[in-house]
Amino acid sequence: MKPLRIIHGALIALVAAAACSSCTAVGPRPWEKDLMARPEMQLVPYPLQTAADEHVYFSKEASSGGRGFAGGGCGCN
Amino acid sequence: MQLKKRKAGRVGRAISAISATLLIATAASCENSAVAQDFYGLDKAGRDNFGPGIAYTEFDGALLIYQEAGGRVQAIEPTANLAIHGARGQQLTLGAVADAVSGATPNGAVPSDRTQTFVTPLKPQGSSTTVTSASGGSTVIQLPPTPGQVASAALGRQYTTAANTLPMDKGFRDHRAALTAGWSQPLGWISEIGGGGGFSREEDYQSITANVRAAKNFNSDNTTISLDLNGEFDSSFPFGGVPTGLSAMNAQFKPVTTRHKTQLGFVLGLTEVMTRNWLMALNYSYDSQKGYQTDPYRVISVVDPVSGEPTSTLYENRPERRKTQSLFWDNKLAFGPTVTELSYRYFTDDWGISSHTVEASERINLAKAWYVEPNVRFYHQNAANFYRAFLVSNAALPAFASSDTRLSRFDAITYGAKIGFRVSGRSELYVRADYYTQSGDGHPANAIGQLRRQDLFAGTKAAIVQVGYQWKFH
Numbered sequence: 189m190k191p192l193r194i195i196h197g198a199l200i201a202l203v204a205a206a207a208c209s210s211c212t213a214v215g216p217r218p219w220e221k222d223l224m225a226r227p228e229m230q231l232v233p234y235p236l237q238t239a240a241d242e243h244v245y246f247s248k249e250a251s252s253g254g255r256g257f258a259g260g261g262c263g264c265n
Numbered sequence: 266m267q268l269k270k271r272k273a274g275r276v277g278r279a280i281s282a283i284s285a286t287l288l289i290a291t292a293a294s295c296e297n298s299a300v301a302q303d304f305y306g307l308d309k310a311g312r313d314n315f316g317p318g319i320a321y322t323e324f325d326g327a328l329l330i331y332q333e334a335g336g337r338v339q340a341i342e343p344t345a346n347l348a349i350h351g352a353r354g355q356q357l358t359l360g361a362v363a364d365a366v367s368g369a370t371p372n373g374a375v376p377s378d379r380t381q382t383f384v385t386p387l388k389p390q391g392s393s394t395t396v397t398s399a400s401g402g403s404t405v406i407q408l409p410p411t412p413g414q415v416a417s418a419a420l421g422r423q424y425t426t427a428a429n430t431l432p433m434d435k436g437f438r439d440h441r442a443a444l445t446a447g448w449s450q451p452l453g454w455i456s457e458i459g460g461g462g463g464f465s466r467e468e469d470y471q472s473i474t475a476n477v478r479a480a481k482n483f484n485s486d487n488t489t490i491s492l493d494l495n496g497e498f499d500s501s502f503p504f505g506g507v508p509t510g511l512s513a514m515n516a517q518f519k520p521v522t523t524r525h526k527t528q529l530g531f532v533l534g535l536t537e538v539m540t541r542n543w544l545m546a547l548n549y550s551y552d553s554q555k556g557y558q559t560d561p562y563r564v565i566s567v568v569d570p571v572s573g574e575p576t577s578t579l580y581e582n583r584p585e586r587r588k589t590q591s592l593f594w595d596n597k598l599a600f601g602p603t604v605t606e607l608s609y610r611y612f613t614d615d616w617g618i619s620s621h622t623v624e625a626s627e628r629i630n631l632a633k634a635w636y637v638e639p640n641v642r643f644y645h646q647n648a649a650n651f652y653r654a655f656l657v658s659n660a661a662l663p664a665f666a667s668s669d670t671r672l673s674r675f676d677a678i679t680y681g682a683k684i685g686f687r688v689s690g691r692s693e694l695y696v697r698a699d700y701y702t703q704s705g706d707g708h709p710a711n712a713i714g715q716l717r718r719q720d721l722f723a724g725t726k727a728a729i730v731q732v733g734y735q736w737k738f739h
Contacts, residue, residue, distance in 0.1 A: 215537065215538040217485070221538070223542055223599040229544060231536065236327040248725050250646055253532075253589070254622070256550075257497075257552075258589055259497040260472075262470065264366075
């Protein structure tokens with residue numbers, strides 16, 4: 189099944205990327221993290237906005253999750 | 266990027282010395298949390314500082330207003346979150362959500378060039394979700410009483426759809442309340458370990474969720490690997506009982522009142538600070554769902570093979586097992602006063618659905634405390650292999666069939682913008698508005714007779730407005 193193969197390949201790539209990044213110095217030095225410290229650089233700076241989006245899309249589309257759990261916690265789908 | 270040895274001369278040594286001094290100061294001040302907070306609560310310019318190593322609390326409140334075009338679903342959803350951060354990385358989060366949903370929703374039947382009539386169980390008087398003969402364009406009808414039933418109690422609800430109109434049940438109304446709680450903290454060599462749970466209750470649905478999470482930072486905290494395990498246990502107790510899949514729509518109460526669904530899944534995540542400006546996250550998710558996944562209110566038309574006129578209406582039926590997978594790639598880029606977010610998700614499941622989602626937003630910090638953030642989202646999905654816009658009366662019934670547009674092949678686009686205003690160093694107010702529209706094939710090649718003249722895609726167009734407030738304090 190093609191999509192499954194793609195996903196499995198991607199999963200291996202993810203683990204490989206994690207393994208590589210652990211042994212090489214990817215990323216900035218501690219004193220270069222000023223931009224990463226900005227609140228808007230968090231992956232989810234506005235959790236209620238993200239939750240609202242995911243709630244709407246979960247209710248109206250067949251796909252869910254990705255950023256987090258695919259469950260909706262409601263009967264809206 | 267690695268500094269070359271020869272360049273790490275006096276400047277490098279000086280920076281190392283400053284870093285070491287800061288680390289010692291941090292360690293020393295942590296011994297007295299009150300002092301640590303006074304010191305770290307304010308930066309050199311006297312502004313508030315919130316972040317790792319500082320105890321603070323964050324309150325988030327928001328109000329979501331959702332309105333679909335054509336008088337369809339309308340929802341109002343107030344939400345509140347409280348996150349209490351400890352100085353040593355502990356975090357307690359509490360959340361509450363309320364939902365009020367009403368309006369008309371497509372019942373799944375095809376439009377016809379004749380008037381159509383549908384019957385459904387009548388909510389008893391005194392029910393908090395009563396649909397009376399005065400609301401929703403419905404009328405109360407007398408049914409033949411079942412054995413032992415008082416004739417006056419054998420009532421049903423009937424609603425009519427005009428010719429060439431998408432059949433919709435206008436009696437849709439629901440309320441939901443949900444609570445969530447979570448805890449996380451560092452533990453030994455594990456950078457973050459925690460768990461949480463949630464409880465959500467609607468008038469015809471209940472959901473209990475639980476999750477545990479572990480994460481490890483390394484590579485100077487530039488790399489994080491995380492694993493989330495999630496479980497969900499849902500109960501569906503639709504009004505009028507649980508109909509038998511692909512049986513004829515009727516106004517009788519069904520003997521089965523409750524069905525359940527369990528869902529188990531995990532998310533394996535990698536977060537990497539790629540450069541000073543670029544943050545990247547890659548997630549792989551897997552979920553397995555077992556149990557009742559049919560929409561108990563949704564029906565599907567059976568049409569005449571020549572004229573395309575509906576001859577009967579059946580309840581839909583979906584498989585009880587579903588396995589989903591997704592790969593999500595997120596990027597955040599900070600350049601000057603802007604932050605760009607670009608993400609892509611590939612989703613696939615064993616119902617035959619696959620989808621691609623691309624999202625982009627550009628936050629632009631303006632002078633003083635204002636910022637604007639336009640955003641766009643593109644979505645495309647394939648149909649589930651049991652999706653049918655209608656069934657044909659001379660063909661054998663399939664095991665599963667649903668005419669739910671959400672399971673059909675369609676594209677969707679969302680575009681909108683957000684405006685934010687930093688009220689102070691501690692609080693922020695924002696408002697955002699988005700417009701969401703789905704487009705699909707309303708005239709499929711297999712349409713028969715009168716159906717060729719009807720729009721068979723019942724997609725959604727919706728406006729989403731959200732006002733939010735964030736407040737951080739020590």
